[in-house]
Amino acid sequence: MGVSTVERDVGFARRVGISGVGTSAFGRFPDERIEALGWQAVAEALDDAGISPGDVDAAYVGSVFGAPGVANRVLAGVGLAGIPTFRIEAACASGTVAFHEACTAVGSSRYDCVVAVGVEQLSTQFAGPIVPEASDPEGRAGLALPALYALQANRYLHRFGHDPSLLAHVAVKNKANGSRNPRAHLGGAPPSFDEVLASRPIAGPLTLLQCCPMTDGAAAAVVSPFEASGPTRAVEVRASTFVSGVHWGAGSDEPWGVGAVRAAAERAYAMAGVGPAEVDVLEVHDAFTIGEVLTLEALGICEPGEGIHLAPSGHTAHGGRQPVNPSGGLLARGHPLGATGLAQTAELVWQLRGEAGERQVEDARLALLETMGGGAAGVDANACVVALLGGAS
Amino acid sequence: MEHGPGGVVWSSAAVHLQVGDRLPPFVLAYVDLAGSDGAAGPRVLARVGVGAELLPGTVVAITGTDEGDIVVEPVLVSPDDCAGTSESADVGGGGGVARGPGLDDGGVDRGA
Numbered sequence: 001m002g003v004s005t006v007e008r009d010v011g012f013a014r015r016v017g018i019s020g021v022g023t024s025a026f027g028r029f030p031d032e033r034i035e036a037l038g039w040q041a042v043a044e045a046l047d048d049a050g051i052s053p054g055d056v057d058a059a060y061v062g063s064v065f066g067a068p069g070v071a072n073r074v075l076a077g078v079g080l081a082g083i084p085t086f087r088i089e090a091a092c093a094s095g096t097v098a099f100h101e102a103c104t105a106v107g108s109s110r111y112d113c114v115v116a117v118g119v120e121q122l123s124t125q126f127a128g129p130i131v132p133e134a135s136d137p138e139g140r141a142g143l144a145l146p147a148l149y150a151l152q153a154n155r156y157l158h159r160f161g162h163d164p165s166l167l168a169h170v171a172v173k174n175k176a177n178g179s180r181n182p183r184a185h186l187g188g189a190p191p192s193f194d195e196v197l198a199s200r201p202i203a204g205p206l207t208l209l210q211c212c213p214m215t216d217g218a219a220a221a222v223v224s225p226f227e228a229s230g231p232t233r234a235v236e237v238r239a240s241t242f243v244s245g246v247h248w249g250a251g252s253d254e255p256w257g258v259g260a261v262r263a264a265a266e267r268a269y270a271m272a273g274v275g276p277a278e279v280d281v282l283e284v285h286d287a288f289t290i291g292e293v294l295t296l297e298a299l300g301i302c303e304p305g306e307g308i309h310l311a312p313s314g315h316t317a318h319g320g321r322q323p324v325n326p327s328g329g330l331l332a333r334g335h336p337l338g339a340t341g342l343a344q345t346a347e348l349v350w351q352l353r354g355e356a357g358e359r360q361v362e363d364a365r366l367a368l369l370e371t372m373g374g375g376a377a378g379v380d381a382n383a384c385v386v387a388l389l390g391g392a393s
Numbered sequence: 394m395e396h397g398p399g400g401v402v403w404s405s406a407a408v409h410l411q412v413g414d415r416l417p418p419f420v421l422a423y424v425d426l427a428g429s430d431g432a433a434g435p436r437v438l439a440r441v442g443v444g445a446e447l448l449p450g451t452v453v454a455i456t457g458t459d460e461g462d463i464v465v466e467p468v469l470v471s472p473d474d475c476a477g478t479s480e481s482a483d484v485g486g487g488g489g490v491a492r493g494p495g496l497d498d499g500g501v502d503r504g505a
Binding site: 144147151154155158200203 | 405406409410411419422423425426428433434435436449
């Protein structure tokens with residue numbers, strides 16, 4: 001078994017900042033052009049940064065199912081034609097990898113002002129859940145993503161002897177958070193614990209309300225040198241690390257994905273010179289309730305086997321010691337695959353600036369962003385990015 | 394590398410969604426196949442033929458294929474008969490036990 005390998009160029013030669021963010025609304029918009037979702041996000045991010053399209057040097061665009069050329073069409077529609085443009089596909093982490101690459105490009109002085117964009121429109125691609133990729137051996141065998149996470153859940157619950165119903169607390173928490181987010185896909189009244197458990201079974205212990213919705217949307221961030229990005233409002237990218245998955249199979253007792261998240265997190269903490277206990281607020285990949293539990297353990301927020309208690313104890317609730325997914329997370333804000341990472345980024349920037357309204361986490365100074373994309377037979381993840389963001393102090 | 398014809402369940406899950414042509418419910422399992430000479434064999438994704446979730450550690454045998462998918466079913470054997478897998482020392486409560494649709498097992502098998 002290998003250990004997830006972090007790419008070598010994770011250090012920044014100069015301080016990197018986020019000077020603007022923006023998103024579309026999140027939901028099902030089958031009658032919209034996918035480009036229009038992207039235009040809303042990029043226009044808001046440029047306006048938030050106080051810059052014009054002519055100030056942008058390059059763009060990185062994450063999208064999983066967007067048609068060929070979607071990156072250039074999004075950018076051209078907001079006056080960003082003619083700049084170097086890079087399209088990235090890394091499953092659920094596509095937008096976060098785009099963000100990471102933007103940070104790396106600015107941190108290495110390749111560019112001075114970069115826009116990272118994520119855009120996705122699932123409502124026009126699938127009538128139901130995402131159909132697994134038939135050219136992938138496990139996809140061909142019917143391993144849809146809810147089933148993959150259900151396998152992780154059943155292994156985890158068996159290993160630690162936990163009651164499966166505890167997973168429902170994650171859905172209750174994140175849907176309550178989403179009810180405070182006007183941009184969320186599922187922003188209505190949050191379900192009760194019993195309603196989550198009574199919803200339709202999907203796979204293993206996961207019921208419908210423990211699974212993220214199929215969401216359309218876009219999000220964007222403007223990345224530039226920290227000193228040049230208006231430090232009174234700018235957020236500093238104190239670390240950003242990116243790993244690809246390694247072989248996962250017999251001999252790997254950990255659930256799929258955990259090793260990749262841990263590898264990215266350990267390097268991010270080292271790069272920023274902080275530990276997990278110092279993080280004030282997190283946006284993590286909760287496509288399914290078990291995903292948040294396993295991710296928080298991999299991030300070192302708690303010991304293995306204890307992650308399932310973080311939501312019911314209130315530790316990760318709004319007002320708790322370390323609030324997780326104040327936006328509502330993928331379970332409520334929604335999961336527009338390629339846009340998710342930048343939607344998480346936008347939420348954390350608003351939190352660090354104190355601009356999150358009734359979702360605001362008190363005294364949020366250090367934020368953690370994590371997205372893990374999966375779904376490739378034989379490896380423990382497709383890609384994972386962990387970033388640490390710091391507010392103005 | 395030689396392996397099989399059986400192994401040990403790493404995890405399994407009943408799927409209640411239609412996935413492509415596969416109609417629900419069906420049960421998938423990661424199975425650590427027994428390797429030769431005591432070595433661990435590969436972990437494969439298999440269809441569980443009995444249509445019920447199997448506890449991690451359940452000893453299974455490959456009983457055939459279905460449209461290219463490996464099909465496994467539980468067997469009542471001593472864990473020692475399946476040496477060389479990562480689960481061979483961890484089958485205590487689950488070896489050979491299939492979880493049927495009517496079992497109240499704390500919610501692990503919902504509505505299969």
